[in-house]
Amino acid sequence: MKKLRFVMLGGFLGAGKTTAMARLARKYMERGQRVGLVTNDQAQDLVDTKSLRSQGFPVQEVAGACFCCKFDDLISQVETLATNERPDVILAEPVGSCTDLVATVVQPLKDIYGDRFQVAPYAVLFKPSHGVRILRDEKSAGFSPKAAYIFRKQLEEADAIAINRIDEMTTAAVDELASLVKGKYPGTPILRVSAKSGQGFDSLTELLDQEGSFGRKILDIDYDTYAEGEAEMGWLNSSVHVSAGKPFALDELLRDIIARLQANLDGEVAHLKVIGLGETSFGVANLVSSATPAELSLPSRGQEKAADVIVNARVAMDPELLEKRMKVAVEAACANRGLKVEFRKSQSLRPGRPTPTHRYANAV
Ligand SMILES: Nc1nc2c(ncn2[C@@H]2O[C@H](COP(=O)(O)OP(=O)(O)OP(=O)(O)O)[C@@H](O)[C@H]2O)c(=O)[nH]1
Numbered sequence: 001m002k003k004l005r006f007v008m009l010g011g012f013l014g015a016g017k018t019t020a021m022a023r024l025a026r027k028y029m030e031r032g033q034r035v036g037l038v039t040n041d042q043a044q045d046l047v048d049t050k051s052l053r054s055q056g057f058p059v060q061e062v063a064g065a066c067f068c069c070k071f072d073d074l075i076s077q078v079e080t081l082a083t084n085e086r087p088d089v090i091l092a093e094p095v096g097s098c099t100d101l102v103a104t105v106v107q108p109l110k111d112i113y114g115d116r117f118q119v120a121p122y123a124v125l126f127k128p129s130h131g132v133r134i135l136r137d138e139k140s141a142g143f144s145p146k147a148a149y150i151f152r153k154q155l156e157e158a159d160a161i162a163i164n165r166i167d168e169m170t171t172a173a174v175d176e177l178a179s180l181v182k183g184k185y186p187g188t189p190i191l192r193v194s195a196k197s198g199q200g201f202d203s204l205t206e207l208l209d210q211e212g213s214f215g216r217k218i219l220d221i222d223y224d225t226y227a228e229g230e231a232e233m234g235w236l237n238s239s240v241h242v243s244a245g246k247p248f249a250l251d252e253l254l255r256d257i258i259a260r261l262q263a264n265l266d267g268e269v270a271h272l273k274v275i276g277l278g279e280t281s282f283g284v285a286n287l288v289s290s291a292t293p294a295e296l297s298l299p300s301r302g303q304e305k306a307a308d309v310i311v312n313a314r315v316a317m318d319p320e321l322l323e324k325r326m327k328v329a330v331e332a333a334c335a336n337r338g339l340k341v342e343f344r345k346s347q348s349l350r351p352g353r354p355t356p357t358h359r360y361a362n363a364v
């Protein structure tokens with residue numbers, strides 16, 4: 001049987017993984033390959049799954065913990081895709097607060113499922129909004145040193161680091177950033193990309209097509225620091241149904257919810273994302289740091305009478321308080337438009353200590 005190409009794309013919360021996966025998937029499809037995507041989160045109701053499915057991709061999800069702790073679920077979701085879609089390439093997006101993936105996901109894939117999968121080089125997207133401050137060891141890096149530790153470890157195990165969002169930077173700023181990254185991770189190839197515009201994606205695809213000695217950087221990692229860093233993040237996944245007697249602009253509602261929430265948070269934003277699924281349209285709004293403005297990454301341009309709204313928030317603050325603030329923001333944004341709100345499901349948590357299904361101390 002032909003082996004399935006397994007492409008995992010890493011990167012911190014809000015680095016651009018989902019946007020990049022959609023772009024890569026389209027590139028593979030353009031060259032005649034079939035794709036299957038796997039998303040991952042600490043809780044249920046994933047904006048990423050809904051967003052990628054709404055864009056027409058076949059997606060399965062591993063929800064409730066990271067790939068490393070739910071390795072068997074990852075395999076079974078890939079098998080479901082393999083049966084239903086007959087893909088040539090699997091694209092997998094791990095949770096953005098997760099690291100040590102080379103030891104816990106890449107090695108078992110190669111060792112236990114080597115006859116089934118051919119694992120691509122492991123590329124990690126670099127998120128400039130937090131990354132620059134973290135790599136420069138700035139005191140006000142946005143996150144605590146333990147969360148910054150995770151950010152650094154993610155880059156350390158990468159076969160290649162792709163600096164994302166170059167569409168927003170001058171060439172000089174990208175050069176400066178590339179030399180900062182090179183100084184910290186000497187020997188790791190650095191790519192310059194924009195998941196939004198597609199710049200650099202030919203090089204990224206070329207890199208991911210390579211075969212050879214990849215996925216071998218086993219981290220020396222302190223799981224206590226890793227677990228404490230991850231647990232600093234308040235996690236919230238909520239679904240809400242909104243309806244009205246007359247049509248309302250879905251994009252404006254999404255933007256308004258994010259803006260109201262942003263104005264009322266106690267900690268650094270890692271990623272706040274809201275998807276609105278109307279009858280005929282869908283849209284996604286995002287906020288990737290406390291210091292940057294919110295944006296509509298996928299505008300719906302829809303006028304809807306009802307919509308399902310899903311909020312996924314990862315913010316360095318108490319998750320219960322985050323949930324309360326989210327409710328206030330949604331209620332206010334809806335009251336402003338005369339919309340009826342029905343809160344459906346909600347999970348707020350701090351990620352638990354990662355306990356990987358497998359962990360290899362040496363590369364296979
Ligand atoms: N300007 C710009 N924005 C980008 C780029 N890539 C991603 N974004 C935006 O960054 C935000 C986060 O992107 P996602 O793809 O959702 O990030 P992610 O890494 O999947 O986030 P998590 O799944 O929460 O970890 C969205 O608003 C995207 O539109 C880029 O290359 N340039």
Ligand SMILES: [Mg+2]
Nearest residue numbers: 017018048093
């Ligand atoms: Mg994502």
